[in-house]
Amino acid sequence: MARNPVTWLGSPTFPNAARTALADTQLRQNLRKATGTIRARRASAVAEMPDWEALRLSGEAIKNDVLSRLEVLLPQLEEAVTARGGTVHWARDAEEANAIVLRLCRENDATEVVKVKSMATAEIGLNEALEEGGVHAIETDLAELIVQLGDDRPSHILVPAIHRNRSEIREIFQRRMGISVSDEPADLAEAARLYLRQKFLTTKVAVSGANFAVADTGSIVVLESEGNGRMCLTLPDTLITVMGIEKLVPTWQDLEVFLQLLPRSSTAERMNPYTSVWTGVTPGDGPQQFHLILLDNGRTASLKDTVGRQALRCIRCSACLNVCPVYERTGGQSYGSVYPGPIGAILTPQLVGDMHDKQAASLPYASSLCGACFEVCPVRIDIPSVLTHLRAEAVTAKGRSPESVAMAAAAWMFRDAKRYERAQKLGALARLLARNGKITSLPWPGSKWTSSRDVPAPPAESFREWWRKNRG
Amino acid sequence: MADARTEILNRIRAAKVAPAGPTPRDYRRTGEGGVELFAERVADYRAIVHAVSDVPAKLRELLVGKRIVAPAGLPADWLVDGVEWLTEPLSTEDLDQADGVLTNCAAAIADTGTIVLDAGAGQGRRALTLLPDYHVCVVRTDQVAASVPEALERLDPLRPLTFISGPSATSDIELNRVEGVHGPRTLEVLIT
Amino acid sequence: MKVALFATCLTDTFYPSTAKAVVRLLERLGCEVSFPLEQTCCGQMHFNTGYRSHSVPLARQYTEVFESFDHVVAPSGSCAGMVREVYPTLGVSPVPTHELSEFLVDVLGVTDVGAWFPHRVTYHPTCHSLRMLGVGDKPLKLLSAVRALDLVELPAAETCCGFGGTFAIKNAETSTAMLADKMRCVLDTGAEVLSAGDNSCLMHIGGGLSRLKAGVRTVHLAEILASTEEDPWRATP
Numbered sequence A: 001m002a003r004n005p006v007t008w009l010g011s012p013t014f015p016n017a018a019r020t021a022l023a024d025t026q027l028r029q030n031l032r033k034a035t036g037t038i039r040a041r042r043a044s045a046v047a048e049m050p051d052w053e054a055l056r057l058s059g060e061a062i063k064n065d066v067l068s069r070l071e072v073l074l075p076q077l078e079e080a081v082t083a084r085g086g087t088v089h090w091a092r093d094a095e096e097a098n099a100i101v102l103r104l105c106r107e108n109d110a111t112e113v114v115k116v117k118s119m120a121t122a123e124i125g126l127n128e129a130l131e132e133g134g135v136h137a138i139e140t141d142l143a144e145l146i147v148q149l150g151d152d153r154p155s156h157i158l159v160p161a162i163h164r165n166r167s168e169i170r171e172i173f174q175r176r177m178g179i180s181v182s183d184e185p186a187d188l189a190e191a192a193r194l195y196l197r198q199k200f201l202t203t204k205v206a207v208s209g210a211n212f213a214v215a216d217t218g219s220i221v222v223l224e225s226e227g228n229g230r231m232c233l234t235l236p237d238t239l240i241t242v243m244g245i246e247k248l249v250p251t252w253q254d255l256e257v258f259l260q261l262l263p264r265s266s267t268a269e270r271m272n273p274y275t276s277v278w279t280g281v282t283p284g285d286g287p288q289q290f291h292l293i294l295l296d297n298g299r300t301a302s303l304k305d306t307v308g309r310q311a312l313r314c315i316r317c318s319a320c321l322n323v324c325p326v327y328e329r330t331g332g333q334s335y336g337s338v339y340p341g342p343i344g345a346i347l348t349p350q351l352v353g354d355m356h357d358k359q360a361a362s363l364p365y366a367s368s369l370c371g372a373c374f375e376v377c378p379v380r381i382d383i384p385s386v387l388t389h390l391r392a393e394a395v396t397a398k399g400r401s402p403e404s405v406a407m408a409a410a411a412w413m414f415r416d417a418k419r420y421e422r423a424q425k426l427g428a429l430a431r432l433l434a435r436n437g438k439i440t441s442l443p444w445p446g447s448k449w450t451s452s453r454d455v456p457a458p459p460a461e462s463f464r465e466w467w468r469k470n471r472g
Numbered sequence B: 001m002a003d004a005r006t007e008i009l010n011r012i013r014a015a016k017v018a019p020a021g022p023t024p025r026d027y028r029r030t031g032e033g034g035v036e037l038f039a040e041r042v043a044d045y046r047a048i049v050h051a052v053s054d055v056p057a058k059l060r061e062l063l064v065g066k067r068i069v070a071p072a073g074l075p076a077d078w079l080v081d082g083v084e085w086l087t088e089p090l091s092t093e094d095l096d097q098a099d100g101v102l103t104n105c106a107a108a109i110a111d112t113g114t115i116v117l118d119a120g121a122g123q124g125r126r127a128l129t130l131l132p133d134y135h136v137c138v139v140r141t142d143q144v145a146a147s148v149p150e151a152l153e154r155l156d157p158l159r160p161l162t163f164i165s166g167p168s169a170t171s172d173i174e175l176n177r178v179e180g181v182h183g184p185r186t187l188e189v190l191i192t
Numbered sequence C: 001m002k003v004a005l006f007a008t009c010l011t012d013t014f015y016p017s018t019a020k021a022v023v024r025l026l027e028r029l030g031c032e033v034s035f036p037l038e039q040t041c042c043g044q045m046h047f048n049t050g051y052r053s054h055s056v057p058l059a060r061q062y063t064e065v066f067e068s069f070d071h072v073v074a075p076s077g078s079c080a081g082m083v084r085e086v087y088p089t090l091g092v093s094p095v096p097t098h099e100l101s102e103f104l105v106d107v108l109g110v111t112d113v114g115a116w117f118p119h120r121v122t123y124h125p126t127c128h129s130l131r132m133l134g135v136g137d138k139p140l141k142l143l144s145a146v147r148a149l150d151l152v153e154l155p156a157a158e159t160c161c162g163f164g165g166t167f168a169i170k171n172a173e174t175s176t177a178m179l180a181d182k183m184r185c186v187l188d189t190g191a192e193v194l195s196a197g198d199n200s201c202l203m204h205i206g207g208g209l210s211r212l213k214a215g216v217r218t219v220h221l222a223e224i225l226a227s228t229e230e231d232p233w234r235a236t237p
């Protein structure tokens, strides 16, 4: 099987990548500022909704229903799209999906395509695959454009260039667009408008993702802010939409839940500026050729996992990233994947589907299990539970290691109070290492702790000894 | 080897996901907000809002001397004198060079300050409201639904729909909202 | 009321003063406290690190040790969370186990426990107490009722301190970055004491403050609530 491009080739494991990122003070500052802003704004957008918890419960239930009926809902969507003049394709993996897009570009003699920001196409490495096939993909979302022009990688689901501040963006624009521009966000947005305008007006093929697809009507839904989405979905002759098979909702009515959950969770707005809904082809309005690619790429493997499959409920709002204390400090690129943050830590390893992959296996450990992600997730994905579940898989895949030996020994010791107490007494000898009641240096792996924190010296008498003497 | 469709459906079947229970729907399906809330929330997005009783008079005030796209099906008295009205067929270049576009809408949502276009009479195909940099949209008070669920009920998903909440914007630079990227940078809403 | 104390392995071994404080406090409030000596560890470290199979026997052991008690009290939100929220997923039915502040406020129905603690204190709510158990503002209610105590709000209180069990070792640098911010917030308050309901988090933040010689001490909530004018809290050497 070909390697899943959801992780970037050659990425270091999370702790190693994080070490580099943590040393980048500019990155730390940019992230602290951006996530702090969006966290506060999301909190007030949500506080406005007295029925937020009820919406979350419905969102969770609708997505669970979808996951249990994909076998019925996908063909239903296919039929509805086809009946309205669209063409539906199925892709088992990234390679297959990329090949379909490339073939469609060639059939339309396109050497350039405009793209609306889409996680699915980022996941399959579509731009690189198209480039190899001689088709240039132009990212039209401002943040994606910043990443593309900066020869950079994305670091956030919603705002892929969140790691860049205004002056860095200005520098990239000046260098790549050959213009002179201030670092005012409004001026930078204007520069992007001018840069892309002609592309929108002349490019014949567009590629998009989908936020939702309504199974019973065949309608596809894309939420966006800038209008670049509308440009791509409206002006070209041919539209190719790539969507994960889990992006369904059963009925039009179900959208009423997600159109309330998603904007407030992602951009912290009551509603995002633009939402487009289209069903197949509308004669005389918009692209007259519509192709929908239904992508598996590891999703059905995750579906088999009773605990892990809840990650497929994700609507890519990125609220979990914005509240994550790990993400805030390491940034998204440390996760080595287009899916960073808490959702990345549980989704990426599942899509890779191989816990022998050291990088993927390091991701579920990239969390202190603080639970902030679960608290904000609009579809109530219990990310901490999936993390510990995947850690167990990583441990199984790893087999015998110094850690597993130590863990087995500790478990053996804890299984018997007498053994435990003997170990406690032995451990109390560590007092000999202490000065002023503190231990400041321990051998590996304790050195990882004492590199930045002291350890209290164990007291001469444990609580149980005291109890036995005084109460026993 | 089986084709992709068969194989994916087989994998789904093999995953044997147990049926989910009934979907709870304890959220509010109706809202209390009316036209006032709608106006307030549209304005929050930094769109310009006017409550008007005489639409043609207001249009005269806003549009005279401009080249404005007029989709088919607008009320005749909205096409006031002194405006150069551009009508279909219009090329992409025509639209790009127009000063603005005038439409009505299919529905509006008070809770979120959203207007919805469905490419019906008085709105035209989607490109008409996209390329001109200035959009004047007339909303009738009876078109304002209080909540998102109430609005969706009024809409036909088989028509191409565009939900518009304020002018084009981006939050991509340091997560701060800036109005004005690719879509119309000025949105003016007339409530009547 | 009869209650069993689950001291937790960390407190039993490193912080006996906290467990003694729980005993003193509960007895003062009229409880009859037992400490079954067969108890060891709830299995959380194993479970959270991915050694689920090792945690199952420890969960069973816990249940056997405590099943005859109506109430178990633990001076740890995260161990109580392990018992209540995780044991069922391991197929082990949990014995009713309360984090200390929950037990005081919900079961005993008290917020003023008659304590006296003449210090400026700030409180870190700890992630598992806050988000797994949902103890809310119970600890703050208890602290507000302590006489002579000057309670100052901790900025960004709900943000994790970066402990996370083996996370602090496996991702030591990230953990330290989180710790740095937490310490900054603590120092900003000007408090002389940082309190929390979990010695694990206090060991982490306290270990950092001690390394910096920051002059702020960590004291478990139980020790503050146990302190009275007649028998005041004293720093253990």
Ligand code: SF4
Pocket: A265, A313, A314, A315, A316, A317, A318, A319, A320, A321, A343, A373, A376, A377, A378, A379, A380, A381
């Ligand atoms: S996991 Fe939840 S919070 Fe995170 S991006 Fe997905 S839907 Fe949003």
